[in-house]
Each structure stands twice: as structure tokens, then as C-alpha cells.
Amino acid sequence: MTQQSTGAPVRPAAEAAGTTDVLATLAHFRELVTPALRETVRRLPPEIGATVEFTLGWRDADGSPRSGGSGKGLRPALAMLTAQAVGAAPESAVAGALAVELVHTFSLVHDDIIDGDEQRRHRDTVWKAYGVGTAVLAGDALLALALDALSRAASGDTGAAAMKALSTALVELVNGQAEDVSFELRPWTGPQAVTVAQYTAMAGRKTGSLLGCATGLGALLGGAGPAAVADLTAMGRHLGLAFQAVDDLLGIWGDPSVTGKPVYSDLRQRKKTLPIVSVLAEDTPAARRLVELLAAAPGAPDGPEADGVRSEEDLRKAADLIEEAGGRALAADSAQRHLCRAQSLIHRTAVDGPAAAALAALGEFAVHRTH
Amino acid sequence: MTQQSTGAPVRPAAEAAGTTDVLATLAHFRELVTPALRETVRRLPPEIGATVEFTLGWRDADGSPRSGGSGKGLRPALAMLTAQAVGAAPESAVAGALAVELVHTFSLVHDDIIDGDEQRRHRDTVWKAYGVGTAVLAGDALLALALDALSRAASGDTGAAAMKALSTALVELVNGQAEDVSFELRPWTGPQAVTVAQYTAMAGRKTGSLLGCATGLGALLGGAGPAAVADLTAMGRHLGLAFQAVDDLLGIWGDPSVTGKPVYSDLRQRKKTLPIVSVLAEDTPAARRLVELLAAAPGAPDGPEADGVRSEEDLRKAADLIEEAGGRALAADSAQRHLCRAQSLIHRTAVDGPAAAALAALGEFAVHRTH
Numbered sequence: 001m002t003q004q005s006t007g008a009p010v011r012p013a014a015e016a017a018g019t020t021d022v023l024a025t026l027a028h029f030r031e032l033v034t035p036a037l038r039e040t041v042r043r044l045p046p047e048i049g050a051t052v053e054f055t056l057g058w059r060d061a062d063g064s065p066r067s068g069g070s071g072k073g074l075r076p077a078l079a080m081l082t083a084q085a086v087g088a089a090p091e092s093a094v095a096g097a098l099a100v101e102l103v104h105t106f107s108l109v110h111d112d113i114i115d116g117d118e119q120r121r122h123r124d125t126v127w128k129a130y131g132v133g134t135a136v137l138a139g140d141a142l143l144a145l146a147l148d149a150l151s152r153a154a155s156g157d158t159g160a161a162a163m164k165a166l167s168t169a170l171v172e173l174v175n176g177q178a179e180d181v182s183f184e185l186r187p188w189t190g191p192q193a194v195t196v197a198q199y200t201a202m203a204g205r206k207t208g209s210l211l212g213c214a215t216g217l218g219a220l221l222g223g224a225g226p227a228a229v230a231d232l233t234a235m236g237r238h239l240g241l242a243f244q245a246v247d248d249l250l251g252i253w254g255d256p257s258v259t260g261k262p263v264y265s266d267l268r269q270r271k272k273t274l275p276i277v278s279v280l281a282e283d284t285p286a287a288r289r290l291v292e293l294l295a296a297a298p299g300a301p302d303g304p305e306a307d308g309v310r311s312e313e314d315l316r317k318a319a320d321l322i323e324e325a326g327g328r329a330l331a332a333d334s335a336q337r338h339l340c341r342a343q344s345l346i347h348r349t350a351v352d353g354p355a356a357a358a359l360a361a362l363g364e365f366a367v368h369r370t371h
Numbered sequence: 372m373t374q375q376s377t378g379a380p381v382r383p384a385a386e387a388a389g390t391t392d393v394l395a396t397l398a399h400f401r402e403l404v405t406p407a408l409r410e411t412v413r414r415l416p417p418e419i420g421a422t423v424e425f426t427l428g429w430r431d432a433d434g435s436p437r438s439g440g441s442g443k444g445l446r447p448a449l450a451m452l453t454a455q456a457v458g459a460a461p462e463s464a465v466a467g468a469l470a471v472e473l474v475h476t477f478s479l480v481h482d483d484i485i486d487g488d489e490q491r492r493h494r495d496t497v498w499k500a501y502g503v504g505t506a507v508l509a510g511d512a513l514l515a516l517a518l519d520a521l522s523r524a525a526s527g528d529t530g531a532a533a534m535k536a537l538s539t540a541l542v543e544l545v546n547g548q549a550e551d552v553s554f555e556l557r558p559w560t561g562p563q564a565v566t567v568a569q570y571t572a573m574a575g576r577k578t579g580s581l582l583g584c585a586t587g588l589g590a591l592l593g594g595a596g597p598a599a600v601a602d603l604t605a606m607g608r609h610l611g612l613a614f615q616a617v618d619d620l621l622g623i624w625g626d627p628s629v630t631g632k633p634v635y636s637d638l639r640q641r642k643k644t645l646p647i648v649s650v651l652a653e654d655t656p657a658a659r660r661l662v663e664l665l666a667a668a669p670g671a672p673d674g675p676e677a678d679g680v681r682s683e684e685d686l687r688k689a690a691d692l693i694e695e696a697g698g699r700a701l702a703a704d705s706a707q708r709h710l711c712r713a714q715s716l717i718h719r720t721a722v723d724g725p726a727a728a729a730l731a732a733l734g735e736f737a738v739h740r741t742h
Contacts, residue, residue: 047550157527163538171516173515
């Protein structure tokens with residue numbers, strides 16, 4: 001039922017305006033960054049290279065080559081398009097694009113260990129396929145390569161500023177992930193409950209930091225001045241917050257055959273995401289029924305040991321209550337609001353019209369994606 | 372018996388010349404770096420801060436404060452003493468000292484997960500005390516803080532060069548660790564056996580890289596020119612190789628009550644360390660008997676599943692055979708040779724005599740340590 005709701009932001013990508021163009025844009029930038037990515041990964045010793053190639057979607061666990069990559073390449077495209085938007089060639093930001101993609105992949109590999117997730121993008125996660133030790137090491141290798149790639153590409157003030165931007169984003173990313181994990185252990189209600197402000201701060205760190213780093217590095221490597229770099233970093237952060245709100249929607253109402261995650265996966269994991277946190281912040285009849293349902297579920301009181309013990313029926317009821325109480329609409333609004341702010345920052349700062357339009361369309365696409 | 376061998380490099384620290392001075396030097400530099408370290412760790416959210424404080428030896432697992440730190444602080448002392456040796460104030464290298472200590476701690480936390488080690492320095496390892504997920508995150512946080520601390524401290528060409536040095540060391544460190552792990556799976560003899568050259572390359576990456584980075588950053592932040600930075604980086608690498616050779620000796624013949632590791636721990640784990648690799652490289656009667664012993668051990672043929680199934684008696688015999696075949700003496704010689712080369716690089720490059728002498732003494736101490 002929830003899949004057919006009016007105002008559902010999880011509409012198929014093909015319905016979104018200009019999707020074909022955006023897919024072509026993403027493919028174009030993937031082509032620009034892939035040679036550099038392959039060259040970088042080639043520097044790893046064979047012991048770890050195969051695992052990293054599996055991680056990037058280039059190989060199966062048995063070592064056989066696999067066509068296609070692991071992801072959409074949103075972050076590299078954002079970095080290079082931002083460089084173009086400030087009037088530079090997109091190639092000037094290749095090292096930044098490479099670095100953010102590698103840091104993103106590092107974070108997925110380690111997060112899957114931390115969260116105990118066994119599947120990602122319809123494949124085994126790295127720890128599931130290779131063991132935890134190898135996955136720890138593969139993540140570390142990806143991060144090391146990210147730093148190395150960026151530090152080799154830029155020297156002087158630009159190089160120092162680029163490394164500072166990446167390091168700052170990394171601290172935020174790790175802190176955000178730590179907060180996200182700790183949120184799972186906190187109660188749904190009462191003084192210890194996660195507030196909307198705490199959620200937003202966490203999402204800014206966990207997701208906003210690296211998207212802001214992508215666009216900030218694009219601007220910096222594209223030669224923009226400090227004010228434009230700051231504005232375009234803020235732009236990426238807003239895109240990140242929009243992106244995370246959509247991720248939260250997909251985590252409850254996403255189609256498992258498209259997302260590659262179990263249905264209601266975030267509810268199963270007791271994730272304190274925007275739709276649920278915003279509902280529980282208000283004392284409405286639906287919120288009270290939701291609290292009752294969550295409190296009555298097997299495994300309550302709250303604790304990670306409750307994972308997976310809820311019935312599909314209870315999860316469906318919880319999702320419906322969240323929607324009824326307005327949590328779904330509120331998260332969709334939040335995504336749209338952050339997208340608008342990002343787009344206004346793009347148009348205010350960019351000097352290259354077509355690149356700015358492509359950036360705006362990419363943001364639109366990220367918010368209207370289905371997976 | 373083996374503890375009393377002549378020429379044993381594992382003599383008590385108190386017997387080494389100038390030990391008291393070196394301990395005072397280490398304490399002095401720990402005092403210089405600790406405020407910056409505390410300030411940095413304070414930037415972590417509470418969820419992860421407590422784990423990181425446990426990791427650094429500041430707290431017990433129950434959260435109660437603990438006096439004393441986690442380690443000797445060799446790397447920070449090397450960084451700051453090198454800055455002094457090139458004529459600068461040791462304080463100029465505090466950020467470098469902090470960064471290498473944090474990277475070192477990161478690598479211990481992740482290596483303990485990868486190796487499945489439950490004890491370090493007579494305490495539970497981080498994953499043992501807090502779980503694997505938290506330990507992965509704590510390691511990531513330490514690494515992020517390292518990069519952040521260094522990137523904030525230096526700008527322009529020096530900043531870019533410092534971040535490049537740290538990134539390069541990090542790639543080497545991770546690659547070295549991957550090689551070390553893969554060595555455990557390789558056979559003792561035959562074409563797939565680990566050669567002395569392969570061992571040395573691995574040790575250079577695993578241990579030499581970060582010690583070279585410590586001294587290199589000290590020189591760089593102390594304002595030395597490129598030639599001196601290169602020489603002092605090479606100096607640190609030699610110290611690292613000497614240090615690793617001593618670690619290998621302690622891994623077989625170290626006193627468990629001092630090292631905090633089980634007796635013969637490296638033999639138990641099938642670690643391909645210098646004493647054993649160098650013995651197996653030569654076709655001597657002792658080497659042949661050692662191969663027979665290793666092949667006859669329960670769990671052979673080689674594989675990680677053989678861990679821990681060897682009897683104490685077999686391990687003792689293996690250790691004796693390695694010593695008889697000259698592996699112990701060869702590793703001690705190697706440590707001494709690398710120490711000499713490091714010391715000659717110090718005296719050739721340093722402009723501050725007392726600092727150079729203290730650096731040389733610190734190297735001497737590291738090679739004559741018992742844990």
C-alpha cells in the first residue's frame with residue numbers, strides 16, 4: 001500500500017525530468033575518473049588488490065572480471081562538474097574526484113562490518129566474501145590510496161588546502177558514523193531519545209561532509225577563490241542532507257528489488273532516521289500508537305539484540321503509522337528544501353551556465369532516485 | 372636456555388648504556404606531545420572518545436581513568452628530536468609527532484582485529500574489550516585525527532609536503548601489513564617460500580615507513596631542505612628495520628612476562644620473520660631438521676588452521692634449531708647494521724650535536740629494548 005501513496009518521493013528514476021541526460025553525465029564522468037582509479041588500484045600488492053577490485057565491482061569473489069562498476073559515481077561527477085561550474089576543465093578535479101570516491105568506498109566497506117550488513121548492491125559485502133580482517137585492511141587501503149592520490153596531485157597552498165578539506169571531511173564522516181551507530185542503542189522516546197536537531201547534525205557529518213568535500217575540492221582544484229570554495233562546499237553539504245533524507249525514505253519505503261536491501265530495513269535495525277525521529281518529536285495520536293507498537297515489539301526495551309525479531313506485519317504497521325503521522329512527507333520536504341538551497345548556491349556561484357545546469361540536474365536526480 | 376645465549380640482543384634495558392637518559396628523553400617528549408594529543412582526542416564525540424581513550428591507555432574498559440600512557444612514545448620522540456637535530460625547536464614538530472603516534476595507534480588497533488590478537492601490553496585489545504565494529508571505528512577515528520592534526524598545523528609547500536609524506540607512509544604501512552598477513556599463508560620452503568629480500572621489503576613497508584615518516588616530518592617541520600629531509604627519512608627507515616628485526620627476535624625469544632605476548636608467539640602464528648626466513652634460505656642440516664619439524668607438526672601442511680596446535684615442546688625445539696642454524700645471530704646482526712647506518716646518517720646530517728647524540732642514543736635503546 002505504502003508504495004502507491006500520493007506524494008511518494010520514491011518515484012521511478014525514469015519519470016524524473018532529464019534522467020537520460022543525468023545518466024549520460026554520470027557515465028561521462030565515470031569514464032574520466034576510471035583510468036585514474038585503475039592506475040591507483042594497480043599500486044596495491046596482489047594480496048589486497050583482488051579484494052579492492054571486488055569492492056569496486058570490477059571482479060567477483062572468485063576473481064573473474066565483472067563489467068560495470070560498483071556505484072553511480074555521484075561524488076566524482078559532483079567534484080568534476082563543480083570544477084567546470086567555476087570555469088575550469090573537469091580534468092583539473094580528477095584527483096579530487098578519485099579521492100572522494102575512494103573515501104566513500106572505504107566508508108561503505110567499514111560500515112558494513114560495523115553494521116553487520118551482509119548484502120550491498122545485490123552482492124555479498126566485502127567482510128562476508130573475504131572475512132572481517134581482509135575487509136578492515138581493504139578499507140584501510142582504499143583510504144590510504146585516496147589520501148595518496150590527492151596529495152600527489154596538488155602542491156603548495158592548493159595542495160595543503162585540499163588535504164585539509166579531505167581530512168576535515170574524514171573526521172566528520174567517522175564521527176557521524178559513530179553517532180549513527182550510537183543512535184541505534186538509544187530509546188525511541190524520553191529525554192534520551194534522538195532529537196531532530198541531533199539527527200540533522202549526524203546526517204550532516206555522515207553524509208553531508210563527503211558530498212561537501214566533493215564539491216569543495218572541485219571548486220578548489222578548479223581554481224576558485226575562498227568564498228566560492230566555501231559556498232560550493234555548503235552546496236554539496238545541502239545535497240548530502242537531501243541525499244540522506246531520500247536514503248532514509250528508501251530505508252523504510254524503498255522497493256527491496258531496487259534498493260537491494262530487505263524491506264523496512266532501517267526499522268528492522270532500529271535506525272533513528274528522519275521520518276521516525278520527526279514523528280516521535282511530536283505528541284500526536286499516531287506517534288503514541290507508534291511508540292506503543294515499538295515498545296510492545298519482541299526484544300523491547302530497546303537494544304541491538306532486538307534486531308530482526310519483529311514480524312513483517314509489525315514493521316508494515318510501523319511504516320504506515322510513520323506515514324500517517326506525516327514522517328514521510330516531512331522527510332520528502334526536507335530533501336526538497338536542501339535541494340533548493342543547494343541549487344540556489346550553484347546558480348549564485350557558478351560562472352559556467354551549462355555546467356551549473358548539469359549540477360542542478362544531478363542534484364535533482366539524486367533526490368528523485370529509487371536506490 | 373635460549374635466554375642465556377651469548378650475543379643475545381634481548382638483554383635487559385637497564386644494562387644498555389645511557390638507558391636512564393633515554394627514558395628521560397622519552398618522558399620529556401611524551402610531556403610535550405600529550406597536551407596536543409588530549410586536545411585532539413577531545414574533538415571526538417563521546418560515543419567513540421571513551422574507546423579511543425582506552426586505546427591510548429588513558430582509561431580502563433569500565434571507563435575509570437588510568438595513569439600512564441599506552442606506549443613508549445618512540446615515534447613522537449623521533450619526530451621532535453629530528454626537528455631539534457636540524458636546528459629547530461622540538462615544538463615545531465609537535466603536529467608531526469602527534470600524527471605519527473595516532474597513525475601508529477590506528478595500525479595497532481586494526482592489526483589486532485586482522486591478526487585476532489586478544490592481548491596487547493598486558494591488556495585486552497580494543498576489539499576484545501569493545502567488539503570488532505567499535506574497534507574498526509576507533510581505528511578509523513585515530514587515523515582521521517592524525518590527518519586532521521597534521522593538515523591544520525602546516526600550510527603552503529611545507530603543509531602539502533607533510534601530508535604527502537604521511538599519505539605515502541600510510542600506503543606503505545597498509546601494503547606491508549597485507550604482505551605480512553599473506554606471508555603467514557605461504558609455505559616454509561619451495562618456490563613459494565618467503566625470501567629474505569621479500570621479508571626485508573615487507574618490513575620496510577610495515578615498520579620502516581612510519582619511522583621514516585616520523586623523522587622525515589621532524590626534519591620537514593623543522594625547516595630542513597629536501598636533501599636533509601630525504602637523508603633523515605632514510606635514517607628513520609633504517610631505525611625501523613632495526614626495530615623490526617628486534618621485534619622478530621622478541622617474537623621468538625622474548626620473555627612473555629615482559630613482552631606481554633605468549634612465549635614463541637610468532638612461531639605459533641606461523642609468522643615468517645627474519646630469524647626463520649634467513650635460516651630456511653640456506654640448505655644447512657639445522658635448516659633441514661627445522662623443515663622436518665615444521666612439516667611434521669600437527670595441522671601441517673601449512674595453513675592458518677594450524678595455529679595454536681603445536682606443542683610447547685615443538686616450539687622450543689624449533690626456536691633452538693633456528694638459533695643453532697644462526698637465525699638469531701643473523702637477525703641481531705641485521706638490527707645492528709641498520710642501527711649503524713641510521714646513526715651515520717644522523718651524524719652526517721644533524722647540525723645540533725646534543726640532539727644528534729640523543730637521537731643516536733634513542734636508536735640504540737630501541738634496538739636493545741626487551742619489549
